[in-house]
Amino acid sequence: MENQKFYYDNKIVRSFAYATLFWGVIGMVVGLLLALQFIWPQLTFGLPYLTFGRIRPIHTNAVIFAFVGNGMFTGVYYSLQRLCKARMWSDLLSKINFWGWQLIIVAAALTFAFGITTGKEYAELEWPIDILVALIWVAFGANMIGTIIKRRTRHIYVAIWFYLATFVTVAVLHITNSMEIPVSFFKSYPVYAGVQDALVQWWYGHNAVAFFLTTPFLGLMYYYLPKAANRPIYSYRLSIVHFWALIFLYIWAGPHHLIYSALPNWAQSLGVVFSVMLIAPSWGGMVNGLLTLRGAWDRVREDPVLKFMVVAVTAYGMSTFEGPMMSTKTVNAISHFTDWTVGHAHIGALGWNGFLTFAVLYWLLPRIFQTKLYSVKMANVHFWIGTLGIIFYAVPLYWGAITQFSMWKEFTADGFLKYPNFLETVTQLKPMYAARAVGGALYISGVVLGLYNLILTVKSGTLLAEEAASAPALEKIKSTATGEGFHRILERRPVQFTLFALIAILIGGLIEIVPMYLIKTNIPTIASVKPYTPLELQGRDIYVREGCYTCHSQQVRPFRSETERYGEYAKAGEYVYDHPFQWGSKRNGPDLSREGVVNGKMYKPNSWHYNHLLNPQKLNEQSIMPVYKWLISDDLDISNTAKKIRVMQFLGVPYPEGYDKIANDDLMKQANEIAADLKSQGIQVEPGKEIIAVIAYLQRLGRDVHAAGSPTAAVTSK
Amino acid sequence: MLRDLFQSMKGVEHYGLISTLIFVLFFSGVVLHALSIRKKDVENFSHMPFDDSTKDSDDV
Numbered sequence: 001m002e003n004q005k006f007y008y009d010n011k012i013v014r015s016f017a018y019a020t021l022f023w024g025v026i027g028m029v030v031g032l033l034l035a036l037q038f039i040w041p042q043l044t045f046g047l048p049y050l051t052f053g054r055i056r057p058i059h060t061n062a063v064i065f066a067f068v069g070n071g072m073f074t075g076v077y078y079s080l081q082r083l084c085k086a087r088m089w090s091d092l093l094s095k096i097n098f099w100g101w102q103l104i105i106v107a108a109a110l111t112f113a114f115g116i117t118t119g120k121e122y123a124e125l126e127w128p129i130d131i132l133v134a135l136i137w138v139a140f141g142a143n144m145i146g147t148i149i150k151r152r153t154r155h156i157y158v159a160i161w162f163y164l165a166t167f168v169t170v171a172v173l174h175i176t177n178s179m180e181i182p183v184s185f186f187k188s189y190p191v192y193a194g195v196q197d198a199l200v201q202w203w204y205g206h207n208a209v210a211f212f213l214t215t216p217f218l219g220l221m222y223y224y225l226p227k228a229a230n231r232p233i234y235s236y237r238l239s240i241v242h243f244w245a246l247i248f249l250y251i252w253a254g255p256h257h258l259i260y261s262a263l264p265n266w267a268q269s270l271g272v273v274f275s276v277m278l279i280a281p282s283w284g285g286m287v288n289g290l291l292t293l294r295g296a297w298d299r300v301r302e303d304p305v306l307k308f309m310v311v312a313v314t315a316y317g318m319s320t321f322e323g324p325m326m327s328t329k330t331v332n333a334i335s336h337f338t339d340w341t342v343g344h345a346h347i348g349a350l351g352w353n354g355f356l357t358f359a360v361l362y363w364l365l366p367r368i369f370q371t372k373l374y375s376v377k378m379a380n381v382h383f384w385i386g387t388l389g390i391i392f393y394a395v396p397l398y399w400g401a402i403t404q405f406s407m408w409k410e411f412t413a414d415g416f417l418k419y420p421n422f423l424e425t426v427t428q429l430k431p432m433y434a435a436r437a438v439g440g441a442l443y444i445s446g447v448v449l450g451l452y453n454l455i456l457t458v459k460s461g462t463l464l465a466e467e468a469a470s471a472p473a474l475e476k477i478k479s480t481a482t483g484e485g486f487h488r489i490l491e492r493r494p495v496q497f498t499l500f501a502l503i504a505i506l507i508g509g510l511i512e513i514v515p516m517y518l519i520k521t522n523i524p525t526i527a528s529v530k531p532y533t534p535l536e537l538q539g540r541d542i543y544v545r546e547g548c549y550t551c552h553s554q555q556v557r558p559f560r561s562e563t564e565r566y567g568e569y570a571k572a573g574e575y576v577y578d579h580p581f582q583w584g585s586k587r588n589g590p591d592l593s594r595e596g597v598v599n600g601k602m603y604k605p606n607s608w609h610y611n612h613l614l615n616p617q618k619l620n621e622q623s624i625m626p627v628y629k630w631l632i633s634d635d636l637d638i639s640n641t642a643k644k645i646r647v648m649q650f651l652g653v654p655y656p657e658g659y660d661k662i663a664n665d666d667l668m669k670q671a672n673e674i675a676a677d678l679k680s681q682g683i684q685v686e687p688g689k690e691i692i693a694v695i696a697y698l699q700r701l702g703r704d705v706h707a708a709g710s711p712t713a714a715v716t717s718k
Numbered sequence: 719m720l721r722d723l724f725q726s727m728k729g730v731e732h733y734g735l736i737s738t739l740i741f742v743l744f745f746s747g748v749v750l751h752a753l754s755i756r757k758k759d760v761e762n763f764s765h766m767p768f769d770d771s772t773k774d775s776d777d778v
Contacts, residue, residue: 082770155759157766223767232764237752244748248741270737277741469770487751504744511737 004152004473007466008081010368012094014463016074017361019102021451023070024357027062028444034059035440037626038433038588041617044626049113051626052588053547057112057124063349064122064212066105071357072216073097073140076163078364079223080147083157085471089146093139100136104129116186119544119580120201122208123177127188130178137174141167148494152471156491158239162219164494165247165501169211172505176513177204181647183640187541189647194575195262195523198583199513203254210250213348214316217356218246221289221313224360228305234291238284245281247501249274251508256327259336260557261583262572267512268329274508275327282320289313304379308359311387315351319344334405337553337587339429343397350390350443358382358450365454371461374453382450389443393436400432409561417564422590427622526573528708531653532700534641534667535674539697541644542690543582546628553584554593554701567594567601567702574705577653589625594702602702606674607681609695631691636671638664638688670696 037043037052044050077094081087088094107129111117117124125133144167148156177200180188192200226233233239255263255271290313293300300306322344326335335341366373373379407425410418419425490497532540543549556562558569570593575581594602604612611618614632616625642660649655655663671687674695678685685691 079767083766085770153766155763155766157763159767226764226767232761232768236760236764237755240752240755241745241748245745248744252737273738274741277738485751485754488755507740508737 002472003470005468005470006085006087007468009077009088009091009094009465010463010467011465012088012091012098013074013078013364013368015098016070016077017365019098020067020070020074020357020361021454023062023066023105024354024447025444025451027059027067028440028447030055030059030062032437032440032444035433035437038624039430039437041624041626046627046629048115048546048628048630051546051628053550053626054112054115054117056547056550057117057121058109060122061108061112061124062105064208065108068213068217068349068353068357069101071353071360072166072212072220073101074364075220075224075357075360076144076216078368079159079220080144080163082469083153083160083223084147084151085153085469086147086151089143089150093143093146097136097140097143100132100139104132104136107132111186115545115547117545117547118180118188118190119547119549119582120177120190120197120205121549121585122205123174123201125178126186127178127180127182128185130174130180134171134175134178137167137171141171145494145498152474154474154492156494156497157223158233158236158243159219159222160494161243161497161501162215162222164498165243165505166211166216166219168498168502169207169215169247169251169505172502172509173204173207173211176509177201181650183643183647187640189579189644189651191651192579193651194578194581195264195572196517197579197581198258198261198575199255199263199267201581202257203251203509203513206254206257207251209348210253211247213353214250215247217316217353218242218285220356220360221285221309224356224363225289225292225309225313228303228309228359228363229293229296229299231292231294231296234288234294238288242281242285242288244504246278246285248504248508249278249281251505252512253278253327255512256332257585258583259327259329259332260559261555262570262575264572270512272327272329275324279321279324283317286313286317286320289316302376304373304376304383305359305363307380307383308355308362311383311390312352312355312359315347315355315390319348319352322347333557333559334409335401336557337585338401338404339397339432339586340401340405341586343394343401346393346397347390350386350393354443354447355386358386358447361454362450366457366461368464368467369458369461370464371457374456374460378449378453382446382453385446385449386443389439389441389446392439392442394439396432396435396439400429400436403428403432408565409559411561417561420565422565422587423620423622426588426624430624523572523576525576526571526705526708529574529576529704531577531648531655533670533696534638534645534663535670535693535696536700537644537648537697538636538638538641538667539693539695540582542631542694543697544580548592549582549584551584551586551588551625553587553591554581555583556591556593562591565601566591567597568705571705577648579648579651579653592698592701594706596699596701596703597706598703600702600706605681606677606695606699607683609698610678610683610685610691613691613694628691631694632685632689634690635688636690636693638667641667 034052034056108125111126112124116126118126144163179191182188190197222233222239252274253271255267256275259268300310325331362373362379404425407419412418490500555570556566563569594600597603613628615627616623641663645655645660645663671692674692675685675687
C-alpha cells in the first residue's frame, strides 16, 4: 500500500494543556479558600458569592470538569491521533470542543456564584448549560469516532476502548440525570423526586467518578505509561479483562452512596456487592500499570514523569481499595457523612487525576514544543511537595473522621449522647481542618512551581503545530475470511464497539433504576406527607440556591446515635415531593430533616433561625457557618410562584387544580404569620423578605412524618 | 405490558444474586477471549503506542 503523508494537530493539544493548567490553579485556589473557611468562616466577607455552599460547587466542578476534563482532552487528543495514525477527523469539531468546554466552565463558575444551581452534587448546572454540555460532548465523541474510523491501524489499542466507554457512558449519565422541567431560563426542577432522584443522582455521581475521572485516565495510563517507561504494557490480555470487567461493574455501584438511607435494601445491597467486586478489575489495572515498570525502576529515581505516574497509579490502587471498603455496611456506618469521604475523594483527585495529569503534561509539552523540560530538578521538587501535600491533606481528614464518628456515636453510661451538641464535634475538628489547609497549600505550591517550569519549557521551544507523519492506508479485509472471533472483529469496529460498551453499562443501570420506578412497594407513601406550601417551596428553592446541602444532610440513618440526636429515621415516603432531593453527603453541620418537628430534638423557634442566619457566630462563637444577612434584606421573588406550582403539578405533585392562581395569596398569608411571630419576639422584618421563606421551609422539615405518629402504621402503598 | 410485568415483579431481593451471575458469565467470556488471542497478536497490540509514524523526541 502507498504510504500516506499526514499531520498531527498539536495546536489543539496545546490549547487543552494551557486550559488544564489555568483551571487547575483556579479550581485548587478555590478549594484552599473553602478549606480556610472551616477555620475562618468570616472569609466570605459577608458576600453571598463566596459562601461555602456557592463556591463548593465551583471548586468541585472546576477541578473535575475544568482541570481534569481539560487534562483528559489534552491526553486524548495527543494519543488518539498517534494510536490511529490519523489527524483528528475535524479541526472544526476540535475547536468547538475546546471553546465550548471553556464556555461551559465560565458559565458554571458564574452561575454557581450567583446561586443558579440544580442542587445536585456534581450536576449543579442548570438546564441551558446542561444542553450545551451534551452538545459539546457529542462534538467530542463524533470527532473521536470519526478519527477512529479513518485510522490507519488495523487494531484499536486498548486506551481507545477506555476513551470510547468514557464518551458513551458520560453521555448516558449526563442526559439521564439532567432530565428537568424548566421554570425559567435559570431555574428548573428535576423530573425525579426523593428516593428516585437520589438513586439517579448517585448513579450519575458515582459514575462521574468512574467514567470521567477513572476510565479516561486509565486510557491515558495505558498510552503514556508505556511511552514514558519505554516498554509495552505488562499484560495486554489483562488490560482487556480490566476494561470489560471495570465498565460492567462500575455502573452498578452508585447505590453505595446511599447505604442506610431510605433507598430500598435490595438496591443498597446491589451497590455493596458490586463495589466489593470492583476491587478485582481496579487492582488488575493498577498491577498492570506498576508491573509495566518491571526492570525500569531505576529510571523512576531520575525521571519525574515516571515518579508522578507511579504515585498516580498507587493512589488509584489505594482509593479503589478504600472505596469498596467504605461501601460495606459496617464501615459505611461510621465513615458516611464524615471527613473520611473527603479524604478518600482527594486521594483519588490529587493523587490519581492530579499526578497523572502532570505526568502527561511534563511528558507531552516538551515534545510538542520540540524542547527539553526546562528543569528536571524543579519537576522533582514539584513531585515531592505534591506528595507531601497529599499526605498532609488526607491524614488530618482521616484523623478528623475518626474523631467525628466517635463523638457522634458516643453515649454516656446513663444512655444519653455524650456530645449532644453537634457543634462540640466541629470544634474538635478545627486543628485537623487547619492541617488539611496546609496540605492543600503545599499541593498548590507544587502546582504553581510546575506551572512555572512548564511556562519556561514552552518559552524555550517552538510549537510543532503540524507534526508530519506517514503511514500506509488501511487495507479493507473481510472479517469472516480471517476466521476471527466476535471480539476480534469488534475490536476493529469503533461504532459497534461503542454500542457493545453501551450495552454493558446499560445492563447495570437498567436493572437498578427501572424497578425503582415501576415496583410500587419500593416507595411506600405516607398519608400525612403533603406538598410544600408556596412559601415553603420558595424557601426550599433558596435553600437549594445557597447550597445548604453541601454542609447539612436531610437523612437520618437508622442508628440510635442518630435518632437520639435528630429524631425519627428517614423513610422513602417522606421525600415524594422533593424535586430535587436534598439528602446531602457530608455533615459539616447537623442534619436538618427533623428541624421543624415542634418539641422535637432539633426544634428551634423562628427567632432563633432569624438570628442564626443573620449571624451564626453571635449565637455561638465556635460556629463555622457563614452569615446570610442578604436573606434579610433581599425581597422574595414571588412572580414565579404560579409557574413553579404548575411545573410541580406537571411533575405529579398533587396541588389542587387552579392552585397556581391563588398560590401567592397563601404564600403571603403564611409569610405574615411568620413575620408576626418574629415581631412578637422583638424582631422587625417584612413578610416579603427571603428569610421568611427560608424559615417557613426549615420549620416544615420533618413535620409531616411526625404527624403520622407511628411511622409503620402510617405507611401505605400507592 | 413491560410496566405491568415490572409492577408485579416478585423476588427483587434476589437481584444481587442474579446480577452477580450475569457478571460471572460476562467475565468468563472476556477472560476466555483474552486467553484465546494469539501471543504474536498480543505483542503487536501492546507495541502500538511506540509506532506512531513520527520521529519521537528524546526522553525528558
